[in-house]
Amino acid sequence: MESKFTFAQNVIKEAGKLLLQQMEDIFDITVKSTNDDIVTSVDVAIQTFLMQKITVSYPKDHFLAEESDNQQAISDGNVWVIDPIDGTLNFVTQKSDFAIMLAYFEQGVGQFGLIYDVMADKLYAGGGIFPVTCNGRELPVFDGRPLNQSLVACNTGMIVQNDHNILAVLQNALGIRNYGCAGLSMAKVLNNQLWAYFSNVYPWDYAAASILGQSLGYELLTLDGQTVDFISREKVVFLPRQYKADVLHLLNKNEQNWA
Numbered sequence: 617m618e619s620k621f622t623f624a625q626n627v628i629k630e631a632g633k634l635l636l637q638q639m640e641d642i643f644d645i646t647v648k649s650t651n652d653d654i655v656t657s658v659d660v661a662i663q664t665f666l667m668q669k670i671t672v673s674y675p676k677d678h679f680l681a682e683e684s685d686n687q688q689a690i691s692d693g694n695v696w697v698i699d700p701i702d703g704t705l706n707f708v709t710q711k712s713d714f715a716i717m718l719a720y721f722e723q724g725v726g727q728f729g730l731i732y733d734v735m736a737d738k739l740y741a742g743g744g745i746f747p748v749t750c751n752g753r754e755l756p757v758f759d760g761r762p763l764n765q766s767l768v769a770c771n772t773g774m775i776v777q778n779d780h781n782i783l784a785v786l787q788n789a790l791g792i793r794n795y796g797c798a799g800l801s802m803a804k805v806l807n808n809q810l811w812a813y814f815s816n817v818y819p820w821d822y823a824a825a826s827i828l829g830q831s832l833g834y835e836l837l838t839l840d841g842q843t844v845d846f847i848s849r850e851k852v853v854f855l856p857r858q859y860k861a862d863v864l865h866l867l868n869k870n871e872q873n874w875a
């Protein structure tokens with residue numbers, strides 16, 4: 617597993633270099649479902665690069681990749697989950713605050729995850745038997761600080777609709793942030809900059825963070841308190857495990873105060 621983890625760190629860095637080269641050229645943008653759901657030729661090139669590199673080194677492994685129709689269930693063999701560019705809107709409009717993400721599973725068990733902030737050259741990596749690091753610096757386990765001394769990140773639509781009575785949780789925080797990149801938002805949770813992240817996301821958006829968070833005291837759950845399915849788009853929260861009961865108590869209840 618050690619060599620596979622090292623391989624993954626090298627290949628995601630190489631993908632970052634390829635992205636930086638391609639970013640300088642004119643690239644194609646295609647609208648998927650709605651105007652804010654887009655894919656660029658750079659997303660496709662990065663995904664193709666990662667899949668080819670992985671296949672050459674590990675020909676029997678499978679993929680669950682965002683821009684691919686061939687999506688393996690994570691419970692079925694050795695599976696790499698790929699989000700070639702997380703935060704494509706940021707990539708196109710801001711040229712910053714996007715990430716390349718990889719997560720690796722064997723029979724449904726997460727072995728390691730990687731979130732690479734290309735523009736900041738920051739690589740979050742680890743999970744499973746590996747310590748969780750950012751550019752080699754080991755990240756601490758959650759320090760226990762309460763929500764009322766912390767910031768949270770939340771999907772704007774969920775705030776506007778008060779989805780699952782979410783305002784009852786959010787109003788206890790010092791403030792709300794929105795970064796437009798699921799991976800970097802969850803990296804900020806891992807890095808103690810945010811307390812939790814609430815959003816409506818796909819498996820490739822949350823796979824890496826779900827593995828990275830386990831040993832640091834974080835958990836990924838649906839807003840109903842269920843385990844995520846790694847199949848569909850779901851409304852989720854990535855939060856400190858020790859506060860899970862308090863948060864779930866407020867979600868879905870017609871109450872406004874912290875438990």
Ligand code: IPD
Nearest residue numbers: 701702703704796797798816817
């Ligand atoms: C999206 C971003 C965004 C989140 C969406 C994701 P993409 O990923 O992470 O912040 O709100 O739910 O789909 O489409 O840019 O890879």
Ligand code: CA
Nearest residue numbers: 699702703821
């Ligand atoms: Ca994504």
Ligand code: CA
Nearest residue numbers: 699700701702
């Ligand atoms: Ca993407």
